[in-house]
Amino acid sequence: MNFERLATDFAGIKMKTPVMGASGTFGFGIEYKDFLNLGDVGAIISKGLTPLPRSGNNGVRVAETPGGMLNCIGLENPGIDVFLRDILPKVRQEAPDTAFIANFSAGTVEDYGMMAAKLDVDGVDGVEVNISCPNVKEGGIVFGTDPRAAAAVTEAVKKNTKKPVIVKLSPNVTDITVMAKAVEEAGADAIALINTLTGMVIDIRTRRPLLGNITGGLSGPAVKPIAVRMVWQVAQAVKIPILGLGGITCGEDAVEFLLAGASAVAVGAENFVHPDAVVRVAEDIDAYLEAVGLKHVSELVGQVRI
């Protein structure tokens, strides 16, 4: 892999490659150390953290759907304090040179601010603000579908941290550019999209929803065309950089997102299928750059010709 060609500064976060492990699909990175070289990962985005520990939803939490999957984990996580005390040091030991981005959410604007302040520590290279988790009843959905609430969260977070702030948008909206512009105006340093689309499966044998939480978040290859469309729309609407994700399984998928306007990409559900995916996608992008004779991955960004 030619790291010179791939090195990316994403909103001030320095990464060896433009390919990250997406929140909730890459643990804290260290879980995958048997399968890939953590040093070759562009950035680790943590599982979503919350003010208090959460045990998540009951019942079935993951289900395959055509070309993808549904999940209703319900933001299970050990809470911000345990993360800072026990997990972050381990991550920094196992992956000293890999960018680490903390993903988090909260139930109130104030708590978003509090989380940002707590995460403004060494070892965290940036934060990703989840305003869009569709399967947590007491938070998320409100912020992610209302431009004013999203802006309020963004401001609260910005006020409480010096780290680059990535705001992660929900695709479950009528016009994604409205949301993107709202958080840009509120000070976001970058935008990540897309989070999961809300879906439902009914088990026709039991005649009950298959998932414990009734609905869940759809992700995987099935959603890729929607994600690429939204990245392309948002790239035309805002000036801040975009982290593109949603169904990426290979370098060709990633190049689509880059051409659409993403400056970096993240691999989500595909990690479950191929635990070396984050590194393989970076290698594939590199091979593509080689094949088409480009000197740096940034030369692809937003270059789709209409």
Added chain:
Amino acid sequence: MNFERLATDFAGIKMKTPVMGASGTFGFGIEYKDFLNLGDVGAIISKGLTPLPRSGNNGVRVAETPGGMLNCIGLENPGIDVFLRDILPKVRQEAPDTAFIANFSAGTVEDYGMMAAKLDVDGVDGVEVNISCPNVKEGGIVFGTDPRAAAAVTEAVKKNTKKPVIVKLSPNVTDITVMAKAVEEAGADAIALINTLTGMVIDIRTRRPLLGNITGGLSGPAVKPIAVRMVWQVAQAVKIPILGLGGITCGEDAVEFLLAGASAVAVGAENFVHPDAVVRVAEDIDAYLEAVGLKHVSELVGQVRI
């Protein structure tokens, strides 16, 4: 097939089975007569008609995506007048006993009314109003994402026809129940959902959008969890019957929609893959009813246990 168990009255439209061929994926029905018995089709929903003939979009119009497909046909159709003069009589000749629903759209509220009036003729058993076509620049998208516009269209159509009026909603909205309630209040006799989700594919060799129209409508199995979720949400929000569709490929899929709250279903992209799908799905539903010992398909409607 036990037609007694399957016979369905959908908003006043009498059908031998609850399974229709979805607009744009079933032609005018007669194209499929070599592959299935048109008499066994619940209802034929016509390709979307418009006031004037349309030749649709240039360039590539269909593309496979993971678990589904994108299309940007651009509502190619011979126009309402040619339809009434040349096509409708043929349909009535080849499929005298099959319910026929005319799907249409227009660029203005007035034209919607005019179309409804023209379609208020013998041989048409109901109309399906497309307010959600995402790939036609001069129409569709505006109506389908704005509850007031959708209501205005619904009223205009209702005023101009005695036929049952099904309003077909776009899934590209933040809250589908808002749209559903708006058209119910405006007098819709039934709601169909979902139409396609807006998506995009970029050809990384040419670095251009693959589709001639840049974006297109995503359909097929990939979207099924989103469609089931929306049907379930809408079923709780309105009292009028629901026509559920989006990714149905088999009887089990159809039963999911029925349990979620649809009174009838339509098969879309799957027709392209298995041209007998509409009848096969009805047979599968019948087999399911037999297996679980139900006397009539209506006993499934909305029966998901939460």
Added chain:
Amino acid sequence: MLVESGSIVTNDILSDDVRCMVIQVPSIAAEAEPGQFVMVKNENGGTFLRRPFGIADVDREQGRILLIYRVAGKGTQELAGLEPTMELSVEGPLGGGFRFESDGLEAGGRTLLIGGGVGVAPMIYTARRLAELEPANKPVFLLGIRNEGELFWQDYLKDFTEEIIVTTNDGSAGIKGFAIDAMPEILSRYDIRHIKICGPTIMMEGLAKLAMEQGIECQVSLEKRMACGVGVCLGCTFEGMISGKRWKICHDGPVFPAEEVFEK
């Protein structure tokens, strides 16, 4: 026109990226005419839509059809991985095929068949039909390929053709250049009355224009991404140059008179 579950008889390698597959589909084989195509689906595979392929040849006695396909993407990759005895769902025969007109042929006139790339596939069956219709007046074949690695087409064609003229892009076999570069010589040596072409649009356009200029009856076989293959999705339509009609390539074609497709 039907859907038939076919058993794969052979699935062999012809070149780097071209494969040939023989499928047992007696009902489709019984009906298939030259220029028609099928839509296939591997029911155990990961792709959603069917994929269209020209019917390269037919053995009615054995109830088999031949497909020759290039491995282009996910669907054809999956096809290439299938093994004999496995099942493949085949829909067909679709479209109308070539029209065979005999005027001008009594007097020594010839039909010229032209195939470019995998567009050669349906021309094999077309050549066979012509050779059967008029054994004494077999068609001349112009084979436009990339390089000598694709000469395998000759083996399929030689029994049904008077002569095969080859052009390769790199000059590694036959005449160096494009198919059209061989036309002056062919037209000088033969009294060509009918031309039938299947190949890339850009190739067909040049050849069709030449034919129209020379007043030679010319049919072209078109290709466009297809979802349904039977005229319902409207993915494959175009506007006829002369008639102004909206044609469906899958249903009204894939073969059209050159004048209806290309400007003179």
Added chain:
Amino acid sequence: MLVESGSIVTNDILSDDVRCMVIQVPSIAAEAEPGQFVMVKNENGGTFLRRPFGIADVDREQGRILLIYRVAGKGTQELAGLEPTMELSVEGPLGGGFRFESDGLEAGGRTLLIGGGVGVAPMIYTARRLAELEPANKPVFLLGIRNEGELFWQDYLKDFTEEIIVTTNDGSAGIKGFAIDAMPEILSRYDIRHIKICGPTIMMEGLAKLAMEQGIECQVSLEKRMACGVGVCLGCTFEGMISGKRWKICHDGPVFPAEEVFEK
């Protein structure tokens, strides 16, 4: 723990809906311990996620593992269609497997292995290990199956067990009833010191409670829908009954002490 491309050696039918597959995966076979599992993916198939299966047996010399699986849905249907020499991507060995404790076994105490449904699969390798550890004191096996059509499990187990007690739901073989119905007799005939179970939750719950009541050390192998199999998706977690900890079945299990899973 790695991903290895395996070649299918055999893929045979054991009953209506149960299949057994031998896969050549030397690196995984070299590491696999009883109670661990693998996640497999057919790279040419139509499903997205891997599917988890217990490692039913291992042949380290040949570098092979055995899976025994029930055709339950799309993924296992696709698996059933694969033929020898085809490739399958195998991730593993995953999880921690059974803990083998020997206390009480010197004095004539026994280990009781219990398998229900396809949960018998990982117990084959477990039985083999126990028989190897203490050839003179092979485990007793309680086999809970639906009917005589599933007696094939005995062939896999007989060499590694002292005795196989069978229960069938319909009484077509062995004792009519559920596995737990055979327990009084087993406990009266053997001095059971350790119990290891894999089967449906409802079955394990009853058996584990009984074991806990009797003060017998008991381990259960859990199952939950899994996406990742390695502890990152959190699809498979539960709260430990005693520790209060959030356990990941895939990573911290699938085997847990009964007390941590079921209320006493």
